[in-house]
Amino acid sequence: MKFKLYIFLFLLSSAVFAQNKQIETSIDTTKNKIGAEFKLTLKTVVTSTQKVEFPKLKNIGALEVIQSYPIDTVKKDGTYELIKKYGLTQFDSGRYTIPSIKILIDKKPVFSDSLKVEVANVKVDTLQQKMYDIKDITTIDEGIGNWWIYVLIVIAILGIGAFIYWYIKKHQKKKIEEEVYKTPIEKATSLLNNLEQKELVQKGEIKEYYSELTDIARNYIEEAIHIPAMESTTSELILAIRTASTKKKMTLTPETVENLERVLRQADLVKFAKSKPLDFEITEDRNKIQKVILTLDNAIPTENPEEIEDQLLNEAQRQKQIQLQLLKKRNARIGYSVAAVILLLFVTTTFFVATKGFNYVKDNIIGHPSKELLEGEWVKSAYGNPAVLIETPKVLKRMDTQKVLPKEAMALIKEMQLFAYGSMIDNFFITVSTSKFKQPTEIDLSKALEGSLKIIEAQGGQNIIVKQEDFQTNEGIQGVKGYGTMTILNPQTKTSTKAYYELLLFKQDQGLQQIMILHEEGDTYANEITTRILNSVELQRASN
Template sequence: MKKYFYLLLLVLSTSVFAQQKRLVTSIDTTKNKIGAEFKLTVKTSVDTFSKVKFPNLKNIGALEVIQSYPIDTIRNNDRYELIKKYGLTQFDSGRYTIPSIKIFINNKPYLTDSILVEVANVQVDTLRQKMYDIKDIVPVKSSIGDWWKYLLIIALILGIGALVYWFAKKQQKKKIEEEVYKTPIEKATSLLNTLEQKELWQKGEVKAYYSELTDIARNYIEEAIDIPAMESTTSELIVGLRAASVRKKMTLSQETIENLERVLKQADLVKFAKSKPLDYEITEDRNKIQKAILTLDSSIPVEIEIEEDTLLNEAQKQKQIQIQLKKKRSQRILIAVASVVFLLLATMTYFVVTRGFDYVKDTIIGHPTKELLEGEWIRSTYGNPGVTIETPKVLKRIDLTKSLPKDGLQLVKEMQSFAYGSFLDNFYLMVSTIKYKQDAQIDLKKSMEVTLQTLESQGAQNMIVKQEDFDTKEGVSGLKSYGSFSRFDVNSKSSEKLYYEIILFSQEGGLQQIMLFHEEADSYANEISDRVLSSVELIQLSK
């Protein structure tokens, strides 16, 4: 029996030894500087029909994989020797264990050996290395930051475009009128016919109708008789017309002047007193104006040269006006559009030069943290002992008591937590306050270590930690930790780097914590963090 027992042990030992020797693990050095590369080598020898799978890893334990080298293959008769190398690094000093990793040979897992490595600090020789003074703070250019300012700029650009269009239209219309109408009476007659074609008073626009009607009469008097009729009141116009008739020896009847005065006063009542004349009265007023204009024109003792163009009938004149208006309309639109496009391009170029392309792109397309920064901020007090803080959004209450161990929960009298976002979001902000059942001296550094360990347990990797004192405006001192860590995104199967800031305060029987993190390269989030932390105020506990 002993013979069989030893034989069985020999077989088992041989099989175990054979399994372990399927993989040979080695490393180029076990001690290196911060950020330097460790080369982990895994070798295996298999036959030509075996299938070997080496894993593609981002991290091996606490070390980051910075390079996964191609597999080297060496053929030895009927066998292959496969060599796989991983480049590893770590940016924090200390001793680390490179754990075993699984290598699959013919779908069967085999484990590599674990190796202990040491990462040492880089020694700085202050005698050889020249030291420099701390640079002054560079002032940041002020930003617009409010959406209404952008809206005002766009409205201003559109307003300038509309003004250019209106001015071009007015100038072209004036030019067309000068080309088509050779005499004031032609212009007045044509405009009266155009006014009737609009059918304003039939549509209920009586005020607009009388306004255009009297403007036609006043404009004719101003051009034909040289009286400032457009700026004069009705009484001043009639007085000036009587004086001009004497001065120019015009043969005007009293009835013509009275009819004109009556229509002008009726128009004043319609425009300023909301008078509503009857339909037949409107028709009579129009006829009186036309008759008064014709009478005035015939009474002017000036010989008007009749050219061949005056023989054109009214329909031909209207057609000629419409053709020229249509021809010029496209030019007006083109000028206005070109002006707006030029102003938009000039404005965008200005902001690209002064603020950068990303700022212009984020303003037009949108950016979540930019919208938070430029939105309406809220100042509120959270928890007990209270923390007064200014945030871009109201923080919502969350329950963290379930995450505490039972032993720690027994020491807590009251715990309140408020947050915006979550650990998986690109911007996260949390305010938490704790009151303990018994007064005790709280060690902020140990509390900070627990907080950082909690972050690592939630998926934070390769944490870089820096610490410094933090003082509020009221002079309350606390401890601040800041730095960066990597977070693995399950959806994109990639690792992203986040920047974090954690502040702890300790008061009588209480602990207050402020935590925020965001994407490391997000400049808008950096501005949010600075504004949030500079607004922190603490409510002192009463004894």
């Protein structure tokens, strides 16, 4: 998802929040105890023809809406005062900001004011409260609950074993095809049988078929008659065979040589002229090659011609038996090897899962993107003006603000720079930005924080829970820190993930410096990255 600069906090802080006071906002108390109710009241005065819509909310900022009260209506001199109350609570101590709420008046958005509240712990009177002994630690059997982990391990190991078996068998098959045969005729006959089993013609691979067919014939001629057939052209090979038949006193009929020449020239047309023979022609060419090879082998003078003839008759059957025996032996060896590998993987993985835990095995064997960022080579650099000096696992890339900010927003800014790594839907996302305004502006960091969160919400952030506190760099520069969780919606996969974020904001004389970090909630490696980044933050003072 293309990052649209999160159109920046501070711009919205001065533009979005500066509006007419059509909504009066109040709260019954700004300090309360954990679990106690705050009552947020929104009031507006409208005419009888105006339509007001108050939102239905489950959460307002980090506070939970425990009750949405009915709207009270009070008539005053031809106008109506509408009063809407929300009952809020929080079960964690701290200082919180109630963000602005959007109300629709005649379908036009109007925003309430933001308020700050504080939730304090309930003090326990240890003198009056009866104390009890600490109970013994209870062990919990987690074996049943984690059964799916072991199922995944077994499936992964079986998958690895199947791949190893397939890989070894594939390469062993090639080795079988490359076996050294006792005689050239034995090799040629076997290769012709294997060629038919590949079914290249049925697959439409005619060129490959003719190439292998003629290579079988050329190899046989080279090994049996000792002619450089593989390096010769068709004409050279035919001439060499005729010469060899005379020297070696081989009895060859003109038909045998002509059949060989026809098939070789047909193969040349298929390979170089893209000729496409008919099916019956392909079958005839194959039979011709087989007959030529057998005829050539019979024509070679031998001491025992009867023995050679018997060998030719039984060659196909003998070759199949040899290959079958070789396959059985190799399959047995493959099976033993794969079983040993699977057993070794299972024992090793089980040992590490039992001693180190499943997450350790997953992160160190399968890999974890945040872990790779944490353990990679970090870069310390200065970004923006006034500069933000920060250490990050990757170099931040400059973003083009002209393509991101609207023209009316850019009109307010004298200078703005933005740098980022990743995006909101990645496993780790960080931005650093600096800006200066053209006109003197009193920046409220709390409202700037709210503006930033609204932009994040527009970019796919949902159910944003925010906590706010003061932040101070190692050099003593004061700022505001917002942090909490949200749900990130991925527009491509239509899935959502729970994310944790931290926002740092610092104001200069006429500008703002901001750092935002966002990552998947519960990612311990990303938490370490965030801590290291925030500890490295240094700020350059703005020059007038």
